[in-house]
Amino acid sequence: xxxxxxxxxxxxxxxxxxxxxxxxxxxxxxxxxxxxxxxxxxxxxxxxxxxxxxxxxxxxxxxxxxxxxxxxxxxxxxxxxxxxxxxxxxxxxxxxxxxxxxxxxxxxxxxxxxxxxxxxxxxxxxxxxxxxxxxxxxxxxxxxxxxxxxxxxxxxxxxxxxxxxxxxxxxxxxxxxxxxxxxxxxxxxxxxxxxxxxxxxxxxxxxxxxxxxxxxxxxxxxxxxxxxxxxxxxxxxxxxxxxxxxxxxxxxxxxxxxxxxxxxxxxxxxxxxxxxxxxxxxxxxxxxxxxxxxxxxxxxxxxx
Numbered sequence: 684x685x686x687x688x689x690x691x692x693x694x695x696x697x698x699x700x701x702x703x704x705x706x707x708x709x710x711x712x713x714x715x716x717x718x719x720x721x722x723x724x725x726x727x728x729x730x731x732x733x734x735x736x737x738x739x740x741x742x743x744x745x746x747x748x749x750x751x752x753x754x755x756x757x758x759x760x761x762x763x764x765x766x767x768x769x770x771x772x773x774x775x776x777x778x779x780x781x782x783x784x785x786x787x788x789x790x791x792x793x794x795x796x797x798x799x800x801x802x803x804x805x806x807x808x809x810x811x812x813x814x815x816x817x818x819x820x821x822x823x824x825x826x827x828x829x830x831x832x833x834x835x836x837x838x839x840x841x842x843x844x845x846x847x848x849x850x851x852x853x854x855x856x857x858x859x860x861x862x863x864x865x866x867x868x869x870x871x872x873x874x875x876x877x878x879x880x881x882x883x884x885x886x887x888x889x890x891x892x893x894x895x896x897x898x899x900x901x902x903x904x905x906x907x908x909x910x911x912x913x914x915x916x917x918x919x920x921x922x923x924x925x926x927x928x929x930x931x932x933x934x935x936x937x938x939x940x941x942x943x944x945x946x947x948x949x950x951x952x953x954x955x956x957x958x959x960x961x962x963x964x965x966x967x968x969x970x971x972x973x974x975x976x977x978x979x980x981x982x983x984x985x986x987x
Contacts, residue, residue, distance in 0.1 A: 691802035706818030746848040773876035857948035874973025881980035926953040
């Protein structure tokens with residue numbers, strides 16, 4: 684089973700190069716934008732000297748807050764890209780193998796439909812986030828090195844202004860938790876997308892999102908309630924992972940207020956609250972039901 688899963692996951696990486704190309708492209712674009720911005724700023728010598736002088740005189744907590752906001756801004760880009768990539772991958776993976784008839788080849792191998800669908804769920808729920816997280820680490824390091832070189836060229840002390848205050852371990856640990864927790868929290872949608880990918884003959888994107896948009900409106904018109912829409916809103920905006928704040932506040936630079944204590948993203952994460960949330964486990968059950976339905980559809984669906 685484990686050997687089959689590893690082989691099937693390698694297959695996903697081979698067939699869906701966007702899994703690793705998308706984060707790398709974003710990393711390259713962000714690094715080039717950072718480099719370009721610093722080259723442009725270098726033209727304002729007097730303002731740069733004043734900014735470096737001011738940064739040298741502020742406290743360590745203030746520098747830590749500024750660097751944290753910079754790193755969080757980079758991480759947000761990868762989180763958004765990860766969500767988009769996961770949606771398109773989940774909707775395409777089972778649909779594409781029927782469309783190009785490659786399912787006939789894979790069915791000739793001693794691999795069950797359950798193993799195949801589970802490998803795609805693992806790819807969407809764990810592999811894509813881990814690849815994206817690795818790209819975040821790479822981008823952080825590259826941009827910090829670029830900033831250090833630029834700062835040294837401007838006469839600043841990069842060791843004091845950047846590396847003495849940069850909270851890499853705290854930031855990376857918090858980012859990893861978010862990257863892993865987000866797919867778990869959104870697992871009902873992953874299961875639904877795989878199910879749609881397994882049964883639809885055309886336009887999986889439309890088939891997947893049309894019910895999500897139409898059903899809440901019909902529920903409001905016919906029954907005057909909003910149970911379905913509230914359930915979707917809870918999934919998309921109220922992940923119970925962050926201590927004393929909503930999901931959006933965790934990524935709001937204005938919320939990273941400076942106090943007497945050093946800023947710590949990891950301290951703002953409440954894993955116990957997340958893991959004991961009934962909504963999390965109910966969502967995983969819904970994901971399991973949709974995944975089971977996707978396995979059934981792949982087994983008995985006509986390949987045409």
